Amino acid sequence: MSLSVVANRPAVAVRGLVRRYGARTVIDGLDLEIARGEFVALLGESGCGKTTLLRALSGLDPIDGGAVDAPRRPAVVFQEHRLLPWDSLWRNVSLGQPEKGARERAAEALAEVGLGERLDDWPRNLSGGQSQRVALARALVQEPELLLLDEPFAALDALTRLKMQALVKELVARHRPGVLLVTHDVDEAIALADRVLLMRDGAIAYERTLDGATTPDAVRGELLAQLGVPAPSRRAADAASTPQPVA
Numbered sequence: 001m002s003l004s005v006v007a008n009r010p011a012v013a014v015r016g017l018v019r020r021y022g023a024r025t026v027i028d029g030l031d032l033e034i035a036r037g038e039f040v041a042l043l044g045e046s047g048c049g050k051t052t053l054l055r056a057l058s059g060l061d062p063i064d065g066g067a068v069d070a071p072r073r074p075a076v077v078f079q080e081h082r083l084l085p086w087d088s089l090w091r092n093v094s095l096g097q098p099e100k101g102a103r104e105r106a107a108e109a110l111a112e113v114g115l116g117e118r119l120d121d122w123p124r125n126l127s128g129g130q131s132q133r134v135a136l137a138r139a140l141v142q143e144p145e146l147l148l149l150d151e152p153f154a155a156l157d158a159l160t161r162l163k164m165q166a167l168v169k170e171l172v173a174r175h176r177p178g179v180l181l182v183t184h185d186v187d188e189a190i191a192l193a194d195r196v197l198l199m200r201d202g203a204i205a206y207e208r209t210l211d212g213a214t215t216p217d218a219v220r221g222e223l224l225a226q227l228g229v230p231a232p233s234r235r236a237a238d239a240a241s242t243p244q245p246v247a
């Protein structure tokens with residue numbers, strides 16, 4: 001294969017994906033392609049199959065039809081960090097990595113997430129945000145072409161969440177994997193993604209490229225409407241933004 005073909009290869013290409021649980025079809029002929037370096041966010045009502053899709057892409061679950069073409073095994077970060085409590089942080093990051101040079105590579109990845117001094121520390125001594133940073137380092141050390149993020153910030157407080165979003169954005173810009181972020185948060189999707197997808201009835205029902213030509217407010221309104229959330233009436237919105245005299 002020529003170098004240019006390798007460079008242009010998508011991070012993942014999904015064609016006609018089908019996934020069933022028993023008699024129930026959750027994913028029904030879904031198509032999706034994510035380029036390397038592209039950040040894609042996936043929204044959709046609870047239970048529509050976002051996590052099922054992510055697991056199918058990760059190779060963790062079997063598929064019942066269609067094809068998932070991912071060049072290398074994707075890295076996954078889940079809502080909960082899934083660190084092994086009996087292993088030090090660097091060992092957690094190195095899990096499944098070749099032994100040779102593992103500590104050095106883990107040190108580099110931990111430094112990138114701001115935990116370069118904590119190599120020999122233990123998961124029990126970390127906050128929720130720090131644990132997710134280690135989970136991120138564990139994903140990065142795999143040098144993934146595709147990074148799958150399943151609501152990785154959902155359990156964090158609002159401030160930590162914003163800091164983690166900024167960190168992920170910076171790391172993705174540096175390492176340039178293709179990213180699929182599952183989130184319930186429309187603002188998070190708008191803040192991070194190049195393209196937002198909406199899943200419905202087992203397929204991608206709607207997509208929106210965020211190119212800077214439209215304001216975040218307009219995109220938010222559009223996405224909320226697609227999700228069936230009624231827009232606040234003009235009068236209610238005006239009242240909320242107009243300073244009220246103090247009695």
Ligand SMILES: Nc1ncnc2c1ncn2[C@@H]1O[C@H](COP(=O)(O)OP(=O)(O)OP(=O)(O)O)[C@@H](O)[C@H]1O
Nearest residue numbers: 021022026044045046047048049050051052053184
């Ligand atoms: N292992 C399983 N066995 C049977 N049904 C399952 C299994 N996992 C998920 N489901 C069902 O498949 C559907 C899709 O679930 P999934 O977790 O993918 O949705 P989701 O969009 O990620 O939801 P949420 O936003 O609430 O996390 C749901 O109806 C769920 O009950």
